[in-house]
Amino acid sequence: MEPVVSIKNLNHFFGRSQLRKQVLFDINLEINAGEIIIMTGPSGSGKTTLLTLIGGLRSATSGSLQVLGRELLNASPRRLTNVRRSNGYIFQAHNLHGSLTAIQNVKMGLEVHKNLSRSQMQTRSQEMLEAVGLESRLNYYPDDLSGGQKQRVAIARALAPHPKIILADEPTAALDSKSGRNVVNLMQKLAKQQACTILLVTHDNRILDIADRIVNMEDGRLVGVGEAQNLADRECVGETINSN
Incomplete structure (x- = not known):
């Protein structure tokens, strides 16, 4: 089955000429239909930039980014609009x-x-x-x-x-722990019912368990892609160590 999102050697830049700055470096990632993917990483690591590129909110500048079989590298405004119509967006x-x-x-x-x-x-x-x-x-x-x-x-x-894809950027950041858990459980339940894919950016370690896979980013690079349970367990171990 063809992946919903296929990213190969993706690089992205902001600005032009002497102000040009690279913010994503050689990203390679595939996301399959029905998966729940959580992206984690420190502020400024490129998570939201990657999310907006996948969502068709801006055009990719180098490499390959295919969403639902459409190439978004240097995509026209019309193509980006068509891609956005296949997506649902949830923000902080x-x-x-x-x-x-x-x-x-x-x-x-x-x-x-x-x-x-x-x-x-x-x-x-x-x-x-x-x-x-x-x-x-x-x-x-x-x-x-x-x-x-x-x-x-x-x-x-x-x-x-x-929608075929739900893109969520820090959807629990402004909520208390109970409300945040209710929100992500609801997203998970309804998305499964509709057979759509979720890509969720978060700093909230309390919701990692809803993911099929967790993608870690740092300084514009993917530094780890793994099964959710293993990475969630690692986060819990880190929290236990830090609290002692």
Whole structure:
């Protein structure tokens, strides 16, 4: 089966001429359909840059980056737009519109999909909010929701179009441990139901166990790709040593 994401010898640069700076170095990675991949590493290691390239938020500059069979190296704005329509995005800042209710925020994420009627958008938005446990908050505005509830609206918005890939950047960073665990468990459950792939960037060692594989980055390079359980156990050992 062809991988959902195939990255070969990927390098990426910001700026031009004397201000040109390399931020990703010789990245090689394949992600298969249905996998949950967590990317870890210190701030500034290139995790978010790689996530935005895979998500079609900017064009790759050197090497090869194929997403759903489409090459994104020097991709045109039209191709990037088409790729983005196959993705769902969940970020630390939930990015909800304060002037829209929960159901309106979710429905807004469906409006780029011209194959859906208005009634279908309404029905699917309500179903997704019910799936994340917010059936009693459909008409609440973001200011009237807790941090965990806002992030659940963001999850519903991301999953409502039935994307092939979910890209999440620090989705639990602004949440307490219980809310963060609930959010990632919900992402895991719903993504498995929809058979979509999750690529999640995090500093939160408490959620490593949901991953099929963990990718470690440092200074713009992949420094380790391994099975989640082994790496999660290693993190726990490190925490135990540091606490003694």
